[in-house]
Amino acid sequence: MTTDLTEVAAGKPTWSKLTIDASNFLVEMPQSRGALTLLPLIDREWTEEEKLELIDAFGHKKRTGLVKSGVKSVLTAFEGDRTQADVIWLCRILDLCFSHFSQRNDKKKERHIVKCDAIATLVRITRKRIILTVDCQEESGIDWQLDEILYKLLYEIGLKDSRLSLKVRMGGLIGVLCKFFVRKVGPLPEKFLPFFIKISRSPRNGQAIGRQEGFMQTLMAKIKALDHSDQTSQILLLDKHLQILFFTLKNSAGRTRNQLLRENLCKYMLELLRRHLAASSNSRPTRLLSSLFGTFDKSVSAAHTEVVIGTIAILRLLSNFKKAREELKTLQVLEICSRELKEFWSDEWKSGAKAKIVDSLSALCLRCMSPIPYPLETRRFPIDFPLPISPSPGGPNGRVRNSSSINASFDNGRSSDEDGIDEEDEAFNRDDDEGKDGEMSDDEDGKEDGESEGEGTSLSKCTRLTAQQLSKYAPFFAENEQGTLQPTYSMLYQKDAETWRTSCKNTQSVMPIHHHLPLEMFAIPTQIRERTAKTTNNMKKMIIEEMDKPERSATNQVIYDLDKAAFDGLPGPEVPFPTSGAKLDTSKDLQFDSRFESGNLRMVVQVAPTHYELFLSPDVNQLRDHYQWFFFQVSNMRKSVRYTFEIVNCLKSSSMYSQGMQPVMFSMMETSNGWRRVGENVCYFRNLYVNEIEEKLNAEDKHKKVHYYSIRFSVMFQHTGDICYIAYHYPYTYSFLTSSISLMRKKKLESIYCREDVIGHSLNGNAIKMLTITTPASAAEIAARDVIVLSARVHPGETNASWIMHGVLENLLSRQSNEMHRLRERFVFKIVPMLNPDGVINGSHRCSLAGIDLNRVWRRPNEQLHPEIYAVKAIIQFLCDVTGKKPFAYVDLHGHSKKWDYFVYGNNAAESWRPDDVTEAQVEEDSHLALPRALEQTCPGRFNASECRFNITKDKESSARVNVWRQFGVNTSYTLESTFCGFHKGQNAGFQINTSDLKDIGRDLLHSFLEMH
Structure with missing residues (x-):
């Protein structure tokens, strides 16, 4: 077969013979041996020039001048009855391309390979290979080099594919992988165990692995065989096997766990812990921890340390089960751990593995102490609020309940920063690539592999108001008809203290109010700069x-x-x-x-x-x-x-x-x-x-x-x-917001137009306020300005969001800088500073008086149950449908309880759970990066771009940022997340965040809009 080089003559690049031969090879049927001349090339190293050309030809989309090119052609060529040499050749090409993009941190090119479904192809090839070779009596015909590169590709590409676990399970690979593990004689491929550990983290995969015949027995036999080795490589191999034991034990059925307990798993794990704590000594010393961290080979010490951390995690997992917990107590686990902790009371281990072991031993002690019944489990909370309508059972509004038991609702009950990782799991979160890119972020808290609501990809219908329904929101856009040249606020002001007392008095609460807070508090x-506190030995002391x-x-x-x-x-x-x-x-x-x-x-x-x-x-x-x-x-x-x-x-x-x-x-x-x-x-x-009570109800579900x-x-x-x-964090009440708005409007610059509107009322009758801020201008000038919509405090416990919003308002209304003047001249700001006033007033952490998370009802808000979201969504629809302007940007302010610094979550169609989104993704794929790129320019010392995520999961379809993007086409729709704790970068690294920092983040956000513009 010859290559059509007509385009080369027309000025297209000329490809080398190696690339042309490779392209021809991709066209040939597997049965054809016309490409045998290529096979000697497999065993030689390619030059740098050849590598770059091969990457250009087969790492992207189709290239001109070649009959077959691009990643899809390489993946298609895997199919059929390929020889081992053929598959090695194809794997080398794929590995060359993906490794090159990873080294250059080219996420776009990495995603392209993932989107071409490289994992599904590799799963089919690997499954077929294991079936053909695992029972093979004559091993001379098996090229183990192929296994090495296959598992390397599965692991490295799998780190970027958020559906890896699902694809492995649906591809039927789990059973044959277990069979390979059980029957393989000699060392496993280097990346087999890391890949196996990764897929075993999935609960469903863990269940399937635990059910495989002979797997757990083989795993325990291998652990015991590796236990007494002093070689660093063998100790690290033991650590990997312990990780597999942990995840399979965690997810397996009770029958599997009980069988291991009958085989004295608790006793063995405790002995394993003692041996590796005392690994530096030929005899078992009394001071186990000091022996572990003595003056011997640091690589051996580090390897033993990983085993110790993993072993304690398994013991903590076992202590969750009554039978195992009682056995551990009989084996004197409390005495062993407490003796270790007391022995080193004065040893100040600052951080790292040493402190982690001390904390883990402390937690193990706590797990093995006798549990205490929760005193409020049978007591109904006496304060409730009658809802205006009865929610439909099973519908998006859920069932109203008022107790203190744990029960999942339609939004999976998780907060936006909860990642679902158990304490014990954290012992095995050691891979630098874990949790990045393809993995779900803390914001994306849906169930594993997009399975939270079935495997379907259809979307429920979004509510959209009619023109008549939208008409009542026209007064909130009076500037479009009248301009902003006329003053809007001329009432007489009272003293600040009187304004504060009035605000407190007018605030409607369901929870009892015995006294009002002093204004000085806010x-x-x-x-004052305050460093993060020392956590050394705190758990041990406790x-x-x-x-x-x-x-x-x-x-x-x-x-x-x-x-x-x-x-x-x-x-x-x-x-x-x-x-x-x-x-x-x-x-x-x-x-x-x-x-x-x-x-x-x-x-x-x-x-x-x-x-x-x-x-x-x-x-x-x-x-x-x-x-x-x-x-x-x-x-x-x-x-x-x-x-x-x-x-x-x-x-x-x-x-x-x-x-x-x-x-x-x-x-x-x-x-x-x-x-x-x-x-x-x-x-x-x-x-x-x-x-x-809940433990008994959930006895059949160990999760x-x-x-x-x-x-x-x-x-x-x-x-x-x-x-x-x-x-928990710097408070910011609804009363303080209302009095602050009054005071800021009183003190605002004369050159600023500010209108305060009440766009609706909460369930308890508290006003939902919106501020319109710009400079005085005619209606025609206003029509030429872009509109920015900002909101905050949908989650009452995230008070840092309100302090950021306070900084936004202070800068927009009072600051006389050139930047602020340009902002007010170029934009009209529509700001809803508190989306959930009832939740804030009544001390809630997450919910409105409807008892649900308002950031999960944006697709279909109910005017009677969710008036806050109903009104704000109507404002955005009015902008899009009536004024003909999509928001230049929409930013919803939040707080994150598990991360440092501040960062954003956005929407990238290429990283959506819906295949249709990926297929229909626009050519301009980087529009979702506009705000984070601007923030990197305006405040590199505080903004943490590495924590930003842009994936879209099914569970988040009813959140503000996703719904505004999907329903109204606002590509620059974001959640801005701020830490509750402090900073890990810049000049503030090591310090806890304060209200001045939070207000500065508000200023940073405003500056970034100029950078975007």
Whole structure:
């Protein structure tokens, strides 16, 4: 077969003989041997020039001058009855191209190979090869070089394919991989185990692996064979086998687990732990940890360390099951671990594997202690709110419930920053590529492999208002008809304090309000730089304290109970400023309250003289529990006494509180200092509380574990008789927003047009406000300006979003810089600063009074149940349908509880769960990068581009950023996420974030719009 070179004569590039022969080879049928002349080329190294040409010819789309070119041609050529040499040749081409793009970090070209479904092709080839070779008696005919390159490609391309686990399972590869693992004699291909570990993380794949005949027995036999080796390579191989054991054990059926327990798995794993802790000594010393980190070969030490970390993770996993937990206690796991921890009380291990082992041993101790029944499991929360209509069961509105049990709702019940990784899983998150690119981000919290709602790719219908329905929103766009030359605000202003009191008085709450918060709590900026707290040995200290405590009493004193005190008395006066030497109430120790705006403390139990356990209130009417935000008042303290506070009903499996984040505190005796980060020995851990009722209900589903987590910290107050407020993050209430808008509009520059509209009311009658900001101009000039839509605080617990929005408003209304003037001249801003006022007012973490996450109803908001989203979506539709302007950008502000810095999530059709989106993706694929690129230019010291994600999962179709993109075609639709903790880059690295930083992020965002324009 000859190559048509007519285009070469027309001035197209001339390809070398190697490339032309390769192209011809791709055309030939497998049965044809006309390409045998190519085979000697397989065994030689290609020159750099040849490599670049082969990449150009076969790593992209089709190229002119070649009969066959591009990735699709290479993948198609795999099909059929190819010889081993043929497949090696094709694999080398594919590996050359993908490795080149990976080294250059060319994600676009990587995605192209993924979109061509390279994984599906490799899965078919690998399955066929294993079936043909695993029972082969004569191994001389098997070229093991092919296995090496096949698993290398499966692993490396699989890291970028978010549907790897699904494709492996649907391709029928799991069973044959297990058979290969069981029957393979000699070493496995280098990338086989990393690839196998990756696919075993999937719950369904883990279940399938555990069911394979002989697999678990072979796995345990290999672990025991590797156990006593002192070679670094063999110890690292043992670590990989332990990872497979962990994921298969986690996901396997109870029968498999019980069989391993009968074979003394607990005893063996405990012995394995002791051996590798004592790996540096020929005999077992008493000081195991010091022997592990002694002065010997560092590579061997590091290998043993990985085994120790993995072994503890498996022991922690086993401790989740009652039978295994009792066996571990019989084997004296508590005594072994606590002796290790106490032995090295003074050893200050700063970070890394040493600190990780100490924390893991501490957590293992905690897991093996006797569980405690959750005290509120049978008590119904007394505060609810009658909804205007009854939601349809099973519909998008779900079933209204008001309890504190864990139950999934239509939105999977997760927060936007919850990644679903268990504590034990984190021990194996060691691959630098894990979780990037093709993997789901924390924002994309759907179920594995897009299977959350079935395998279909159809979309439910979006609501769209009629012209008549939209007409009532016309007054909110008066500038289009009248221009902005006339002043809009001429009323007389009262004093600031009166404005604040009026705002508090007009705020409608469902939760009881006993007193209003002082304005100073919000008006005083926090500018002090505070470093992230030390987390060294915090878990160890906590465990030792717990083990040294006397047995917990069943009659622990209840200090505060909202269920009983909720409606006692009338709203009280403003909180007085305490004076030094205030008289203490000697009948109790500390006193607590949260009957104020955004407060959410339900019960406080005193478990030791200075140790208090705090239970948070649920979101009103919640369909699923969301506990994270806390805000409470504490008083009657004594100076220099160390008090321990423990928030005991958190639900997330990890938190920035374990990485140096501290709560914030406002002292009424030190108001000039504003909010400060406080707390020593801060740690986050799974506690002993168990919801026994839910555990029984979920007994048949081992994936529904009902555990609670604690945020624990100690505080030494500086003043006796002070009144202090402690919160998860800097509070920002609805009352403060309304008074701030009044004050900012009063002080705004005369050259600025600002109109305040009420576009709707929440379920409890609180105004949903929208600000229109630009410069005075005629209607014609306004028509020429782009419109930017900003929103914030759809999730009440994400107070950092409000502080960012505060920075946006301050800069737009008061700042006299050239940048701000240009912004106001070029854009009309439509700003909804608080999307969920009811949730904010009532101290909720996630939900509105409808009991659901409002960021999951954008596709079909109900005017009566979700008036907030209904109104804002109508504003965007009015812009698109009536004024004929798509928003220049839409940005929804959020907070992220598990990451540093700030970053954005956007929408890239090429990374969508829907094949139609990928096929129909526009040529201009980079439009979704407009905002992150601008932020990189305007604030490289704070913005973290590496955390940005642009994938679209099915679970997020009803979120703001995805719906505005999909329904209204706004490519520049984003979620901006800010850390609660602090910074990992730039001049602020190592410091916790404060309100001044958050307001600066608002300024950064505004500057980025100029860069985009």
